[in-house]
Amino acid sequence: MRLERFILEMENAGFDGAIVSPGANFYYLTGFNLHETGERPTLLVISSDGAYHLLAPAMYRNQISNFPVTFWSDGENPYHKLSWIFGELKLSGGRLLVENTMRADWLINILKLGNGRFELHPLSQVIRELRMRKDEKEIKLMEHAAKVVDRVFDELLTWDLLGISERELALKIELRIRELSDGISFEPIVASGENAANPHHEPGERKLRKGDMVILDYGARWRGYCSDITRTIAIGKPNERLVEIYETVREAQEKAFRTVREGVMAREVDSAAREAISKAGYGEYFPHRTGHGLGLEVHEEPYIGPDGDVVLGEGMTFTIEPGIYVPGLGGVRIEDDVAVVDGRGRRLTRSDRELILL
Numbered sequence: 001m002r003l004e005r006f007i008l009e010m011e012n013a014g015f016d017g018a019i020v021s022p023g024a025n026f027y028y029l030t031g032f033n034l035h036e037t038g039e040r041p042t043l044l045v046i047s048s049d050g051a052y053h054l055l056a057p058a059m060y061r062n063q064i065s066n067f068p069v070t071f072w073s074d075g076e077n078p079y080h081k082l083s084w085i086f087g088e089l090k091l092s093g094g095r096l097l098v099e100n101t102m103r104a105d106w107l108i109n110i111l112k113l114g115n116g117r118f119e120l121h122p123l124s125q126v127i128r129e130l131r132m133r134k135d136e137k138e139i140k141l142m143e144h145a146a147k148v149v150d151r152v153f154d155e156l157l158t159w160d161l162l163g164i165s166e167r168e169l170a171l172k173i174e175l176r177i178r179e180l181s182d183g184i185s186f187e188p189i190v191a192s193g194e195n196a197a198n199p200h201h202e203p204g205e206r207k208l209r210k211g212d213m214v215i216l217d218y219g220a221r222w223r224g225y226c227s228d229i230t231r232t233i234a235i236g237k238p239n240e241r242l243v244e245i246y247e248t249v250r251e252a253q254e255k256a257f258r259t260v261r262e263g264v265m266a267r268e269v270d271s272a273a274r275e276a277i278s279k280a281g282y283g284e285y286f287p288h289r290t291g292h293g294l295g296l297e298v299h300e301e302p303y304i305g306p307d308g309d310v311v312l313g314e315g316m317t318f319t320i321e322p323g324i325y326v327p328g329l330g331g332v333r334i335e336d337d338v339a340v341v342d343g344r345g346r347r348l349t350r351s352d353r354e355l356i357l358l
């Protein structure tokens with residue numbers, strides 16, 4: 001069980017306990033998807049002695065079973081109950097891990113209860129090692145999420161794209177992802193023409209026209225796990241320079257993928273892509289890392305950048321997505337999701353990477 005493995009790691013690292021609020025780590029450890037509790041304090045308290053207890057709003061009563069839990073109702077003070085939980089778990093002080101993204105008001109109240117006796121550290125310090133290595137079941141879920149985005153890509157190539165606005169196309173992509181999966185893993189990016197020079201362009205009213213290169217970046221979620229794909233397509237014949245840029249990015253992506261194997265540093269994958277792009281004279285137009293870990297979150301460890309000091313290992317899953325962005329002209333990005341399986345890189349997304357002219 002994940003929670004037991006986590007407790008072991010936490011104890012080995014010399015921590016007395018952990019406090020986890022809703023989010024990917026909470027889901028990873030409990031299996032409960034309580035992402036919507038908002039401002040209502042919801043906290044998983046774990047002691048390195050092996051005991052754990054959840055504090056949750058009473059309105060989530062039906063979503064939590066077979067787990068030690070104390071509910072609080074609107075109008076009650078949840079921190080009185082949290083204080084009781086600390087007592088039960090004998091957590092009166094010491095070194096505690098806390099969720100990196102915990103709300104400040106919850107954190108302040110926890111510190112008050114600790115009365116100066118808690119020394120807080122980020123949870124990621126211990127949980128990152130567990131989260132980074134996916135087991136077979138997790139990889140299967142990610143494969144499913146990847147299949148959904150591949151299918152959406154196949155389908156969108158049959159849509160009438162000439163004259164559609166970026167916003168409309170992003171909506172159509174989102175709708176189709178929602179029909180085929182549990183939802184989107186992030187708001188789709190549709191960046192056409194000169195807008196494609198912005199890696200995180202927000203789809204707007206610009207309509208797709210002949211000669212455009214269009215970056216499409218979108219993802220699906222399946223049973224908590226994410227996919228993330230980018231393809232760049234051309235509407236009619238694009239300008240020669242953009243075709244050259246496309247081929248450079250395609251080669252960079254391929255070279256980076258071929259570098260993936262167990263024992264290689266994340267930064268080696270990044271430099272394979274970066275070198276190919278720099279050699280073609282576009283180094284200054286590649287402003288971001290080559291990729292990022294992917295799993296319960298769309299951005300997680302290991303990060304595949306120039307400073308990537310993680311040694312790639314079995315079960316790690318990440319994207320490879322080099323890009324070139326030239327202001328006033330446009331841009332190209334090609335992205336696949338990759339898993340390290342049997343020591344080698346395996347592409348989870350498999351859509352065509354040749355330049356497609358519509």
Ligand SMILES: CC(C)C[C@H](N)C(=O)N1CCC[C@H]1C(=O)O
Pocket residue numbers: 186189199200217228229230288289291292298321335
């Ligand atoms: C959530 C993002 C928009 C997904 C996207 N595929 C992505 O991760 N990136 C696009 C440009 C670089 C990269 C990033 O690191 O943000």
